[in-house]
Amino acid sequence: MKSLRVVLAAFLWLMFALPGIAGQLDDYYLSAFGEKPGSALEKAVLLSATDEKPHCGTPLKHGLSHDWKKLEPVTQQVLAKQLSAPVLAGEAVFTSTGGHYKIHYATSGTDAPPQTDANANGVPDWVETVAQTFEDVASAYVSRGWTLAPTASSAPYDIYMRSLAAQSIYGQTTTLQFVQASFPHAAASYIEIDKDFTNNIYTKALSNNGVPLFTPLQSLQITAAHEYHHAIQYGYNFYFDIWYAEATSTWHEDELYDGVNQSYSYIPAWFRNSTANLDLAVDSNATTTGAGYGRWIFNRFLAEQHNPVVVRNVWERLAGLNPVGSQDIPMAPVIDDVLKTVFSSSLSADFFGFSKRVYRRGDWTTHTNEINLIHPYTPISSYTTYPVTASSSPVPTITLPHYSFAYYKFTPTPAVASLTITVTKTSGIQTAVFKKSAGAISEIPADAGGGSYTVAGFSSLNPASDEVVLLVTNSANLDGHTATFSTNNSVVPVTEPPVTPSGGGSTTPAPTPATPVASGGGGGGCFIATAAYGSYLHPQVQVLRDFRDRYLLTNTPGRALVATYYRLSPPLADLIARHEFLRLLARLFLTPVIFAVRYPIAVAGILLWMVAARLFISRRRFTKYIEH
Numbered sequence: 001m002k003s004l005r006v007v008l009a010a011f012l013w014l015m016f017a018l019p020g021i022a023g024q025l026d027d028y029y030l031s032a033f034g035e036k037p038g039s040a041l042e043k044a045v046l047l048s049a050t051d052e053k054p055h056c057g058t059p060l061k062h063g064l065s066h067d068w069k070k071l072e073p074v075t076q077q078v079l080a081k082q083l084s085a086p087v088l089a090g091e092a093v094f095t096s097t098g099g100h101y102k103i104h105y106a107t108s109g110t111d112a113p114p115q116t117d118a119n120a121n122g123v124p125d126w127v128e129t130v131a132q133t134f135e136d137v138a139s140a141y142v143s144r145g146w147t148l149a150p151t152a153s154s155a156p157y158d159i160y161m162r163s164l165a166a167q168s169i170y171g172q173t174t175t176l177q178f179v180q181a182s183f184p185h186a187a188a189s190y191i192e193i194d195k196d197f198t199n200n201i202y203t204k205a206l207s208n209n210g211v212p213l214f215t216p217l218q219s220l221q222i223t224a225a226h227e228y229h230h231a232i233q234y235g236y237n238f239y240f241d242i243w244y245a246e247a248t249s250t251w252h253e254d255e256l257y258d259g260v261n262q263s264y265s266y267i268p269a270w271f272r273n274s275t276a277n278l279d280l281a282v283d284s285n286a287t288t289t290g291a292g293y294g295r296w297i298f299n300r301f302l303a304e305q306h307n308p309v310v311v312r313n314v315w316e317r318l319a320g321l322n323p324v325g326s327q328d329i330p331m332a333p334v335i336d337d338v339l340k341t342v343f344s345s346s347l348s349a350d351f352f353g354f355s356k357r358v359y360r361r362g363d364w365t366t367h368t369n370e371i372n373l374i375h376p377y378t379p380i381s382s383y384t385t386y387p388v389t390a391s392s393s394p395v396p397t398i399t400l401p402h403y404s405f406a407y408y409k410f411t412p413t414p415a416v417a418s419l420t421i422t423v424t425k426t427s428g429i430q431t432a433v434f435k436k437s438a439g440a441i442s443e444i445p446a447d448a449g450g451g452s453y454t455v456a457g458f459s460s461l462n463p464a465s466d467e468v469v470l471l472v473t474n475s476a477n478l479d480g481h482t483a484t485f486s487t488n489n490s491v492v493p494v495t496e497p498p499v500t501p502s503g504g505g506s507t508t509p510a511p512t513p514a515t516p517v518a519s520g521g522g523g524g525g526c527f528i529a530t531a532a533y534g535s536y537l538h539p540q541v542q543v544l545r546d547f548r549d550r551y552l553l554t555n556t557p558g559r560a561l562v563a564t565y566y567r568l569s570p571p572l573a574d575l576i577a578r579h580e581f582l583r584l585l586a587r588l589f590l591t592p593v594i595f596a597v598r599y600p601i602a603v604a605g606i607l608l609w610m611v612a613a614r615l616f617i618s619r620r621r622f623t624k625y626i627e628h
Contacts, residue, residue: 026075028538029064032284035078053265054201055293056249057164057172057192058230059242059282065175066239066328083174085190086160094123095156096131100138100148103131105161105195113161113195126196127161130220134159137224140256141232145312149231150181151188157231158190165199170223173230175238183319187238191227193220218260222253236315239323243279244331246292248311251299254367255308261373263296268375270294271358275380277479278351278403279332283542297374301354304365306343313338332403332477347403348475352430355405355473359434360441379409379469386416387488397484397492400429400474408485410468412461416487419458421470423451425483426496428476434469437461444468452489480562498562527573532586540594547597 064082071079090107105127106112113126134157138148151157164171171193179188194202197219203212226249233245253263270276270290282292302310314331317338321329336347357363359377381394388396388410398406410419423431433444433453444453455468474481480497526548529541552558576582 025067025533025538026071028533029067029071029079030075032060033064033079033082053287054165054168054170055287056226056230056246057167057169058174058227058249059246059286059292061172061174062242062245066326069326083176085158085176086162086192088160088162092123094127094131096135098135098138100156101131101134101159102156103127103134103159103161111162111195129217130159130161130193130224133217133220133224134228137228137256140225141229145309146229146232147182147235149189149228150179150186150235152177152179157228160190160192161195162192164192164194165201168201170194170197170202170219171227173227173234175234178238181235183236185237185239185319185323187234189231189234191231193223193227197223214260214262218257218262221257222260222262225253225256226250233315236319237321237329239321239327239329240318241279241328241331242282243292243295244314244335246282246286247295247299248315250293250296251311254296254300258367258370261370263293264370264373264375266290266293267297268294270297271375272378274355274358274378274405274407275398275400276404277401279330281542298351298354300364300366301357302339302350305350305353306339306345310338310343313342336477347477351403352473352475355471355475356432356443358405359407359469359471360443362441377407377469379407382409382411384411384413386413386419387486389486389488389490390484390492396486397482398472399480399482400472401479402428402474402477405471405473408470408472410458410470410487412458412463412466412468414459417457417459419455419468419487420447420489421453421455421468421485421487422489422491423453423470423472423483423485424491424494425472426481426494428474428478428481428497429483430473430475431483432471432473434471435461435467436469437466439465527569528576528586529590531573531577532583532590540590543594543598544590 061082064079068076068083086104088104088106088111089109090112092105092107094103094105095101096103105124107115113124113130116125117123118125119128141148149157171191173189173191175187175189177188179186197203197216202216202219203214229249229252230245233240233248250263250266254261266287267290269288271294273289276289276291278295278298280289280291286292287294299311314335318329318331318334321334323329332347339345339347339350361371361374361376364371364374380398381396383392383396385392390396396408400406410421412419421433425431433446433455435442435444435455444455446452447454453470458468461467470485472483472485478497478499482494482497484492484494486492526541526544529544530538533540548562552562576586
């Protein structure tokens with residue numbers, strides 16, 4: 001019977017761990033590009049792409065370029081076409097009138113654009129429209145001081161028209177090679193866009209009741225503005241952090257084509273998930289988490305606070321930085337450096353200001369006719385019963401990752417004449433309290449000592465339309481800062497988080513051209529998992545990051561566990577990363593853990609079954625013993 005239990009345990013462990021054998025970086029990219037079907041169990045463990053909204057394909061291509069040397073030769077052979085210029089059926093080429101672009105299009109097959117030719121010049125009208133739109137985009141970027149995308153031998157930039165609707169993407173930008181250009185890490189690239197944007201995923205994207213919101217021309221315009229800025233970004237520095245690349249390209253959609261307004265559809269996902277860090281990694285479900293795309297509105301805030309040139313300054317500062325190895329350069333420290341040295345501000349100050357602006361929507365000073373398109377704040381909890389204490393539900397405490405925020409709503413009641421909110425917080429937390437009365441919003445100053453806020457006339461507010469709101473912002477570059485609050489002056493002690501670099505921040509001074517910076521992008525300390533799977537973007541690593549942020553960093557025992565892990569794991573992760581056999585072993589042991597985190601109900605069911613089987617066997621043995 002003992003041998004049976006050993007066999008059963010080994011079988012269950014292997015069943016859960018098998019995906020770990022094939023779960024390396026190669027399989028991630030093979031699956032992402034549709035080159036590996038995978039087993040049903042592997043698909044259950046791997047995070048699948050749940051986002052069906054059209055978006056940008058550049059993050060996946062950027063990741064493949066970045067991780068290319070880490071892949072096995074056979075994987076490189078299969079995926080080489082993803083980094084090579086497309087081959088089109090009966091390909092024809094049209095050079096734009098300004099000479100900046102070559103538009104490549106198919107003359108037959110599924111990639112062929114509409115063949116209408118009103119000018120009878122042999123070039124489809126839509127192809128000419130594509131060429132002129134990209135010329136308009138180039139002129140707009142030149143007028144704003146940007147350096148246009150480099151090409152090999154200064155040839156016209158290549159645009160390929162393809163059928164991309166099946167991939168649910170508007171377009172994608174792919175790097176080809178490093179080139180001699182204005183900046184040391186400049187790379188040439190090419191762009192692919194949908195052939196005509198007539199598929200209903202574009203015309204009905206994010207619409208109400210299926211009514212088309214965007215014409216094919218509008219989809220073309222925002223795609224040209226978005227993707228060509230990715231090409232410009234590669235011209236500044238190949239090693240960019242993808243979240244800010246998407247935030248910058250999406251911001252330019254509205255700057256260049258203000259009347260389209262598709263970019264506003266990405267903001268709700270961020271404000272509904274405001275407790276996620278600003279530099280959250282852009283993965284397959286980015287449009288549902290707000291990662292990257294939704295962050296464009298922060299660029300608008302920076303432009304209004306300082307000058308629109310601030311965004312270009314960030315990329316110009318990045319252009320002079322050197323990567324560590326082949327790692328992407330985190331953008332949060334670069335933004336912070338520019339804000340400090342050029343605008344006498346900081347990322348901490350501006351992010352706190354932005355989190356206030358999320359509530360005070362009327363404070364926007366540009367594009368004021370579009371303020372109502374900006375999604376309102378989303379409270380993570382609301383209180384209607386007082387006093388609010390440590391025993392209230394939900395518990396009035398929160399632990400936040402770097403550069404994130406949360407709102408709490410207090411609904412007025414006649415039983416409470418004035419409301420005093422007492423806050424206890426760690427050093428990275430900043431707070432503010434707002435009162436809304438008859439539609440007017442006022443910020444409540446902190447009481448003497450700065451630890452509490454008193455809202456007079458709370459009982460006179462209209463419960464149906466008025467409110468008091470507490471903002472809690474982690475404006476530091478470290479994860480794990482905590483705040484607790486109450487309305488009866490009770491205080492719950494808080495502890496400072498472990499001082500370790502977060503995914504997007506750094507405990508070192510802001511980078512300079514002579515100072516390489518470490519990899520970022522929201523990795524956030526999952527050292528061993530990142531070493532095992534080869535990239536912090538791997539879905540299994542994302543599962544562990546989410547578990548850490550939601551269930552460990554939100555309580556004292558969990559934070560202590562994370563702090564211990566941060567102290568002990570970096571040397572082990574470094575050893576694992578340098579030996580493929582150790583990476584395999586790490587994946588084998590991590591996969592059951594990931595399965596348990598991802599599917600706790602299923603694991604609980606298996607454990608209950610095993611306990612029940614054990615009890616049944618014990619009962620049988622006991623019965624036989626009695627009978628004998």
